[in-house]
Amino acid sequence: xxxxxxxxxxxxxxVGALFILTIRDDRQEDIHNIxxxxxxxxxATLLTTLYTFSxxxxxxxxxxxxxxxxWLEFPPVxxxxxxxxxxxxxxxxxxxxxxxxxxxxxxxxxxxxxxLVSSELLFLGLLNGYFLAADIVSFYIFFAAVSMPLxxxxxxxxxxxxxxMIIRLNLYHTIGALLLFIAVITIxxxxxxxxxxxxxxxxNLTGKTEYFVxxxxxxxxxxxxxxxxxxxxxxxxxxxIRNPMVFVAGNLISLVGLYGFMRFWPNTVPETIAIxxxxxxxxxxxxxxxxxxxxxxxxxxRYKLFSYTTVYYLFYLIGVFxxxxxxxxxxxxSLFAYLIIITVLSFLISHIEQQKKQxxxxxxxxxxxxxxxxxxxxxxxxxxxxLPITPLFWNNFIIISEIFNHNLILGVAVILAMFxxxxxxxxxxxxxxxxxxxxxxxxxxxxxxxxxxxVYGGCxxxxxxxxxxxxxxxx
Amino acid sequence: MIQNLLIFTPYIALAVGILHLVFLYIFYEDxxxxxxxxxRFWLIISLFFGIVFYEAxxxxxxxxxxxxxxxxxxxxxxxxxxxxxLSVSWFSSKNRTGCRFDILxxxxxxxxxxxxxxxxxxxxxxxxxxxxxxxxxxxRISDNKIQISLRSGISGIxxxxxFAAAVGYFYYELNGRLGYAELKTFLQQNPxxxxxxxxxxxxxxxxxxxxGIAPLHIAxxxxxxxxxxxxxxxxxxxxxxxxLGAFIKLNIILYDVYPDVLGQxxxxxxxxxxxxxxxxxxxxxxxxxxxxxxSLYHLGLVLLLLSLGHNHTDFAAFIYLFAYLLSLNGAYLxxxxxxxxxxxxxxxxxxxxxxxxRAYATGALSVSLFSLIGIxxxxxxxxxxxxxxxxxxxxxxxxLSITFAFLLIxxxxxxxxxxxxxxxxxxxxxxxxxxxxxxYMVLNVLMITLLVFNPCHIFERIKDMFYVVFL
Numbered sequence: 019x020x021x022x023x024x025x026x027x028x029x030x031x032x033v034g035a036l037f038i039l040t041i042r043d044d045r046q047e048d049i050h051n052i053x054x055x056x057x058x059x060x061x062a063t064l065l066t067t068l069y070t071f072s073x074x075x076x077x078x079x080x081x082x083x084x085x086x087x088x089w090l091e092f093p094p095v096x097x098x099x100x101x102x103x104x105x106x107x108x109x110x111x112x113x114x115x116x117x118x119x120x121x122x123x124x125x126x127x128x129x130x131x132x133x134l135v136s137s138e139l140l141f142l143g144l145l146n147g148y149f150l151a152a153d154i155v156s157f158y159i160f161f162a163a164v165s166m167p168l169x170x171x172x173x174x175x176x177x178x179x180x181x182x183m184i185i186r187l188n189l190y191h192t193i194g195a196l197l198l199f200i201a202v203i204t205i206x207x208x209x210x211x212x213x214x215x216x217x218x219x220x221x222n223l224t225g226k227t228e229y230f231v232x233x234x235x236x237x238x239x240x241x242x243x244x245x246x247x248x249x250x251x252x253x254x255x256x257x258x259i260r261n262p263m264v265f266v267a268g269n270l271i272s273l274v275g276l277y278g279f280m281r282f283w284p285n286t287v288p289e290t291i292a293i294x295x296x297x298x299x300x301x302x303x304x305x306x307x308x309x310x311x312x313x314x315x316x317x318x319x320r321y322k323l324f325s326y327t328t329v330y331y332l333f334y335l336i337g338v339f340x341x342x343x344x345x346x347x348x349x350x351x352s353l354f355a356y357l358i359i360i361t362v363l364s365f366l367i368s369h370i371e372q373q374k375k376q377x378x379x380x381x382x383x384x385x386x387x388x389x390x391x392x393x394x395x396x397x398x399x400x401x402x403x404x405l406p407i408t409p410l411f412w413n414n415f416i417i418i419s420e421i422f423n424h425n426l427i428l429g430v431a432v433i434l435a436m437f438x439x440x441x442x443x444x445x446x447x448x449x450x451x452x453x454x455x456x457x458x459x460x461x462x463x464x465x466x467x468x469x470x471x472x473v474y475g476g477c478x479x480x481x482x483x484x485x486x487x488x489x490x491x492x493x
Numbered sequence: 494m495i496q497n498l499l500i501f502t503p504y505i506a507l508a509v510g511i512l513h514l515v516f517l518y519i520f521y522e523d524x525x526x527x528x529x530x531x532x533r534f535w536l537i538i539s540l541f542f543g544i545v546f547y548e549a550x551x552x553x554x555x556x557x558x559x560x561x562x563x564x565x566x567x568x569x570x571x572x573x574x575x576x577x578x579l580s581v582s583w584f585s586s587k588n589r590t591g592c593r594f595d596i597l598x599x600x601x602x603x604x605x606x607x608x609x610x611x612x613x614x615x616x617x618x619x620x621x622x623x624x625x626x627x628x629x630x631x632x633r634i635s636d637n638k639i640q641i642s643l644r645s646g647i648s649g650i651x652x653x654x655x656f657a658a659a660v661g662y663f664y665y666e667l668n669g670r671l672g673y674a675e676l677k678t679f680l681q682q683n684p685x686x687x688x689x690x691x692x693x694x695x696x697x698x699x700x701x702x703x704x705g706i707a708p709l710h711i712a713x714x715x716x717x718x719x720x721x722x723x724x725x726x727x728x729x730x731x732x733x734x735x736x737l738g739a740f741i742k743l744n745i746i747l748y749d750v751y752p753d754v755l756g757q758x759x760x761x762x763x764x765x766x767x768x769x770x771x772x773x774x775x776x777x778x779x780x781x782x783x784x785x786x787x788s789l790y791h792l793g794l795v796l797l798l799l800s801l802g803h804n805h806t807d808f809a810a811f812i813y814l815f816a817y818l819l820s821l822n823g824a825y826l827x828x829x830x831x832x833x834x835x836x837x838x839x840x841x842x843x844x845x846x847x848x849x850x851r852a853y854a855t856g857a858l859s860v861s862l863f864s865l866i867g868i869x870x871x872x873x874x875x876x877x878x879x880x881x882x883x884x885x886x887x888x889x890x891x892x893l894s895i896t897f898a899f900l901l902i903x904x905x906x907x908x909x910x911x912x913x914x915x916x917x918x919x920x921x922x923x924x925x926x927x928x929x930x931x932x933y934m935v936l937n938v939l940m941i942t943l944l945v946f947n948p949c950h951i952f953e954r955i956k957d958m959f960y961v962v963f964l
Contacts, residue, residue, distance in 0.1 A: 200881065
């Protein structure tokens with residue numbers, strides 16, 4: 019089994035998705051079965067990730083587990099899968115995020131559960147493949163493939179009014195995928211073989227080819243991130259998704275772009291291209307402030323959450339672009355906590371939205387009727403803005419200090435954007451807790467169940483342990 | 494003597510199959526599934542003997558059987574088998590026996606195998622004529638037969654006249670010896686003759702017409718969009734493969750003598766086809782017509798690969814077409830499940846809200862459309878990978894830019910279909926899907942998703958079989 023461990027991490031969710039497609043979904047027990055299968059599959063994936071983690075030396079950098087698969091003889095393609103601490107950490111973080119989502123979802127009535135769960139598992143399998151891809155061809159394959167289940171998920175669960183926007187977003191993503199495809203095939207043709215991802219910087223490309231290849235790669239990853247001036251479609255669609263799990267999945271599109279940059283940018287990009295990085299840093303910082311301001315002006319909590327996630331993704335992206343190479347693991351640790359926090363917040367917001375609808379409350383004050391939800395939301399909102407008991411605080415602190423070290427104005431811009439995002443969250447939290455909005459003390463909302471409290475409490479425990487020892491779960 | 498007789502068994506089996514169907518028709522059998530079963534039975538018998546005697550040729554100078562022809566025959570027969578099986582539900586819903594369709598498909602199988610096997614210009618022309626007659630017969634099955642027959646009839650006669658003139662010219666010049674080897678020698682001796690080049694062009698154009706390459710696509714577009722569903726299915730996925738099989742064989746000889754000029758001609762036709770296909774698909778609302786234009790686009794890419802004129806680019810063209818046909822087949826299979834009150838639907842509005850009640854059909858449709866665009870890890874990606882690899886290697890960057898720009902336009906047409914299926918409100922109640930259609934759909938989706946992983950090194954085997962044509 020050891021030889022096929024990485025392949026197993028990709029195949030497990032895919033097989034689960036196929037299995038779920040064969041289950042009927044017209045009775046309540048069948049729907050329960052679908053969720054149970056998903057939980058078992060996600061649990062098995064998490065355990066396999068932990069086992070894989072136990073095989074690597076967490077002190078070492080670089081890929082430590084490699085699997086090689088012959089795919090085609092002509093054109094010759096050998097697929098390489100590889101795992102390092104960073105990719106395994108992301109794998110575990112995303113897996114955990116989906117596991118928490120699935121556990122929270124099991125008690126909720128959702129529209130078309132089979133489509134949701136199977137697409138989610140398909141998405142996870144392909145995303146695992148993306149994190150484990152160690153050569154340029156497989157990297158492209160998974161990069162383009164992850165968009166497929168997302169299109170289905172977004173098409174089913176986003177607002178019908180956004181249908182034309184979804185078409186535009188998909189076309190935009192396809193442009194990104196085609197650009198990466200052309201870049202990959204160009205590299206492949208020049209080298210006459212598939213090359214490992216970490217050697218992409220040593221290609222010795224020259225002139226127009228060098229510019230074309232690296233610009234294509236750059237725009238391909240940009241297409242997955244809501245960066246000005248291409249931010250509108252992704253922003254509009256993601257912020258309109260009401261299903262908490264689909265919101266989490268949609269939010270991971272940006273992670274795909276970020277991971278692409280992390281794999282290519284810090285070490286492999288040649289100097290002739292890397293000199294343009296500051297321009298991009300400025301655009302990212304401006305986008306951060308712009309989106310944070312929009313989040314502050316919005317009344318919708320989910321939009322605020324989306325604006326917060328975007329600000330943080332761009333913050334990590336600026337961290338990636340810094341000339342210092344040592345921030346990779348800090349970004350990884352911070353991302354791990356961030357994924358858990360976003361997942362829990364997405365479900366809490368969904369719960370609050372439902373209760374507001376049921377209690378027919380238009381303004382704030384809903385948390386006055388939901389004391390458990392209020393405590394949970396407060397803790398996670400504080401954790402999201404950097405409460406010093408989560409790894410988000412410590413690692414973000416290091417990244418910010420490096421940004422300041424690199425460029426003072428950039429640091430100020432980043433801090434400003436993060437402050438605005440935090441302010442927008444705190445303002446909304448205050449509004450939801452504000453007693454002046456609660457008109458009737460006899461209203462009793464449906465608060466979080468013991469089980470949900472247990473799950474969210476567990477998430478806090480994970481975050482707490484990660485604060486002291488980021489890889490505490492590795493034995 | 495017995496051995497010589499056995500070599501004929503693949504053809505005899507098909508002829509017996511036709512007679513069997515005629516015999517049944519005379520005795521008033523009225524169940525479509527019986528006709529279909531019998532046709533499939535004889536098709537399988539023919540295929541079995543075709544595989545057993547794959548290197549034996551009845552008239553070796555005219556029809557040369559080898560692994561290359563077997564490869565095409567194998568795929569063509571499997572596709573025809575599959576269409577015969579699916580046609581039952583269509584004919585049953587129309588209270589028709591489908592006998593004529595089954596007979597014509599068996600006859601088409603016979604002629605298509607000869608078309609791929611032939612090494613002789615006259616035999617090629619004869620097969621082309623017979624196939625045109627069979628196509629005419631198939632078109633007559635549809636409800637819009639007059640409109641289609643008029644258009645395709647006139648254009649078909651012009652093209653046949655052109656083909657006949659070219660064959661006549663070479664017949665005159667070669668004193669009646671029209672083997673490919675003689676043709677090659679003659680062309681090599683007269684590389685500058687304008688008349689000779691004109692005749693070569695006249696040989697190429699009928700294939701462009703048959704493949705539906707723009708601007709010679711009007712008849713093909715009509716045939717694909719207005720024909721009865723099983724007929725359109727046959728035209729869309731079987732004929733291009735057979736014509737390509739025959740064309741590659743002929744092209745090896747022609748291209749060898751006029752590499753530059755023919756390469757340029759193919760390139761122009763290919764790019765025109767790509768542009769027409771992508772724009773046309775966005776301007777249509779009939780699903781079959783959208784697929785007709787989509788085939789224009791994809792066959793344009795195939796021709797672009799053929800314009801490069803190497804062994805590996807010809808193989809890449811075959812691979813691209815194979816991947817495309819498999820994906821298109823998936824899209825066609827969804828048509829068989831789109832029935833409302835006994836009527837098959839083909840308009841894009843007919844699939845509004847399909848995802849609400851036919852999740853599997855919508856899923857299969859989405860997978861097929863994603864594969865047509867070349868999104869990994871579906872079979873279409875393999876075709877696209879080969880295409881991009883060959884084009885970049887040939888440094889055809891402008892052509893690549895054009896094809897990819899129009900791929901996005903093409904994708905918009907596909908996204909409109911997906912949007913209608915997922916977002917629009919349901920306007921019809923769909924009939925229950927036939928379980929065989931569902932089975933075929935699942936199998937096709939599995940093939941689209943799993944074949945790309947090269948199980949049992951299938952592509953290496955296909956490559957070995959294909960490369961026999963260059964020996």
